[in-house]
Amino acid sequence: LGKIPHYPKSSKEREGDRRKKSTQMRYLEYYHRCLKSLLQEVFELEKLKEGVLIEIPGEGVLCVHFHFCMLIGDSKGHADMCCHFNVHSAVIDRMARDCDIPQEHGDDPDYTCTMSLQEEIMNVVNESIEKIESRNQVGEARRNCKEISQHPIVPIYTRSRWGGCQHGVFGSCPYELLHLFYLGLLKYGLRALYGAVVVPPQMERWCRDREHNRPSGKLSARPTIAALKDLVRLFDQCVFEQRVRVVTDSSRRQSDRDMWRAPFKNGVSDLTRLTGQEYPGLCLVTIAAMKGMLGAGHELLERQFALLLFLSLSLQECLTAEEYTEEDLDELEQKIKVYLRFFRHLVGPQRECASKAGLRILKYHGLLHFPFYIRKYGKTANFFGGRCESLLKKLVKSQTKNTCRRQDRLDLDMMNRNHEDAVCQAARRHLEKKGHFVDPDAKEDTEASSFVAFEENTDGDEAPADEGDAASYTHTDGEEAPAAEGESASEDTRTYKVHKPCFVASLSDAGMWTISYKGKTDDGICYPAVGGNYGNDWVVAAVQYMDETFNSCEHFDGKYDSISFSFGCDVPTIGDNEHDCFRCHPSFHSFPNQRRPWHDWAMVKWQNEPIGESYSSAAKVLKPRK
Numbered sequence: 269l270g271k272i273p274h275y276p277k278s279s280k281e282r283e284g285d286r287r288k289k290s291t292q293m294r295y296l297e298y299y300h301r302c303l304k305s306l307l308q309e310v311f312e313l314e315k316l317k318e319g320v321l322i323e324i325p326g327e328g329v330l331c332v333h334f335h336f337c338m339l340i341g342d343s344k345g346h347a348d349m350c351c352h353f354n355v356h357s358a359v360i361d362r363m364a365r366d367c368d369i370p371q372e373h374g375d376d377p378d379y380t381c382t383m384s385l386q387e388e389i390m391n392v393v394n395e396s397i398e399k400i401e402s403r404n405q406v407g408e409a410r411r412n413c414k415e416i417s418q419h420p421i422v423p424i425y426t427r428s429r430w431g432g433c434q435h436g437v438f439g440s441c442p443y444e445l446l447h448l449f450y451l452g453l454l455k456y457g458l459r460a461l462y463g464a465v466v467v468p469p470q471m472e473r474w475c476r477d478r479e480h481n482r483p484s485g486k487l488s489a490r491p492t493i494a495a496l497k498d499l500v501r502l503f504d505q506c507v508f509e510q511r512v513r514v515v516t517d518s519s520r521r522q523s524d525r526d527m528w529r530a531p532f533k534n535g536v537s538d539l540t541r542l543t544g545q546e547y548p549g550l551c552l553v554t555i556a557a558m559k560g561m562l563g564a565g566h567e568l569l570e571r572q573f574a575l576l577l578f579l580s581l582s583l584q585e586c587l588t589a590e591e592y593t594e595e596d597l598d599e600l601e602q603k604i605k606v607y608l609r610f611f612r613h614l615v616g617p618q619r620e621c622a623s624k625a626g627l628r629i630l631k632y633h634g635l636l637h638f639p640f641y642i643r644k645y646g647k648t649a650n651f652f653g654g655r656c657e658s659l660l661k662k663l664v665k666s667q668t669k670n671t672c673r674r675q676d677r678l679d680l681d682m683m684n685r686n687h688e689d690a691v692c693q694a695a696r697r698h699l700e701k702k703g704h705f706v707d708p709d710a711k712e713d714t715e716a717s718s719f720v721a722f723e724e725n726t727d728g729d730e731a732p733a734d735e736g737d738a739a740s741y742t743h744t745d746g747e748e749a750p751a752a753e754g755e756s757a758s759e760d761t762r763t764y765k766v767h768k769p770c771f772v773a774s775l776s777d778a779g780m781w782t783i784s785y786k787g788k789t790d791d792g793i794c795y796p797a798v799g800g801n802y803g804n805d806w807v808v809a810a811v812q813y814m815d816e817t818f819n820s821c822e823h824f825d826g827k828y829d830s831i832s833f834s835f836g837c838d839v840p841t842i843g844d845n846e847h848d849c850f851r852c853h854p855s856f857h858s859f860p861n862q863r864r865p866w867h868d869w870a871m872v873k874w875q876n877e878p879i880g881e882s883y884s885s886a887a888k889v890l891k892p893r894k
Contacts, residue, residue: 336428346441353417362417374628377608386436442641443634446653450544452631460618465499511557769832803854
């Protein structure tokens with residue numbers, strides 16, 4: 269719809285405005301005036317009772333009614349949109365924009381909060397604005413707004429009906445996984461582990477009293493302790509970084525797309541230069557590498573942190589499910605409370621040593637509201653903020669590099685760069701339709717892509733170990749190689765699409781072998797990607813396998829003249845258009861002197877026809893036998 273321009277005042281001017289009650293709201297007023305200009309047409313569409321007629325392909329002409337559904341963003345952005353107080357280190361009456369929990373009880377997972385109603389909040393705000401404008405009982409009006417932690421400004425989003433939701437804009441700003449869980453609780457848990465200190469006894473006692481709701485655990489009784497830098501550190505970050513480097517060196521070669529990402533090149537203990545979706549992978553790597561990092565005498569604390577990281581990964585799986593029943597949501601509420609109690613018990617004292625706010629923050633309490641928003645919007649992927657952040661990389665962050673980087677013309681430069689990208693993409697599509705930018709080699713590879721079909725193993729014997737290399741072959745007469753005997757085009761036949769060849773072994777009429785690799789040719793049977801004799805047994809085994817295949821199959825009358833070596837194949841997934849990628853490589857993503865093989869694992873379903881039983885077990889994709 270548009271972009272909100274930068275606030276025209278400098279930081280010093282804004283600092284001066286915040287010191288006065290009469291001017292401290294000017295930035296928020298400017299922000300909502302900009303929103304009003306951007307959203308005016310949407311508000312007008314929402315008022316149309318007859319809706320808008322839109323032709324949808326395959327559905328015909330439909331009457332569409334436009335309504336605001338949700339606002340996705342971070343906590344500060346949501347607070348500004350709702351004109352709610354931003355939560356920093358101060359103790360405010362209402363910590364959350366969507367419920368009535370005071371910040372004093374923000375770290376209590378068992379506190380029962382009530383979701384905010386837009387009508388009740390706006391009645392207080394409108395009454396306070398009238399008193400302030402009429403200069404009648406101004407102090408009382410400001411106190412009334414402070415009791416609900418609202419600025420005396422009407423949010424522009426209250427003009428929307430929000431689909432008839434009684435919570436309005438205050439209950440339509442859902443907490444989402446990226447900012448609350450990945451960049452919130454997971455990051456706080458890892459920071460408490462990597463920066464673990466010996467908690468002073470008085471702080472430890474106060475935290476335990478607060479857990480059990482004792483009078484001595486009130487905020488007014490919070491003890492004063494030494495600065496964090498003066499406390500004794502427990503975690504050995506140097507040794508831990510060495511272990512993580514070894515683990516991540518192998519995790520870069522992962523081929524399972526469902527596995528959490530773990531490409532940590534710049535170290536992890538500082539928790540910098542990490543994306544939000546990398547934190548689950550970091551939790552997994554930390555569990556594998558943290559043994560003994562807290563030193564002797566702290567084995568129990570170490571096991572507790574390992575359990576917390578495991579529970580975090582388990583809860584992440586529960587929060588990313590595709591669908592939920594009412595029983596699932598009731599169970600999720602209990603799991604979240606159990607997780608937050610343990611998180612508070614373990615991480616709470618560490619956080620109190622590092623920050624006066626402790627866990628009295630939105631990112632802790634907001635996790636309890638996930639079942640509410642799942643009931644309202646469905647699965648968490650429907651209100652995930654990662655897509656919005658990715659869009660900003662394209663629209664703002666990447667374009668900023670190609671500007672003059674002057675504040676007064678940054679908006680204009682970014683709009684020009686986006687317009688130029690759109691023009692270039694449209695021109696390329698137009699030229700592609702006329703036959704330009706077509707790679708003839710890529711077209712030939714697509715047409716000559718090889719398919720190798722394997723029959724299902726039904727005798728219950730050992731799995732064939734020659735599927736990993738998936739060597740394709742070229743028939744001498746140029747025709748397509750027929751299927752093996754006994755195969756058919758039924759649903760029982762699995763089709764494997766071989767990846768692009770890495771190198772080709774050619775056989776001359778005189779029986780001499782040559783290897784073609786990156787424009788170079790070597791004589792003899794060898795593996796060209798790695799020096800020495802490493803990998804030669806792969807090539808020899810493939811040649812022997814092809815000899816046995818052609819000699820035993822009556823469909824082949826001639827002799828093959830070359831073998832294209834591909835170390836990966838795509839296996840279609842039954843029931844959809846997706847596929848699984850399996851790799852088997854003698855030196856996958858390695859330097860020549862490293863020589864690191866890679867063998868994928870797969871779940872194989874075995875079937876014994878005589879007794880009609882079947883079972884599944886894990887199998888490793890291996891190179892061909894000699």
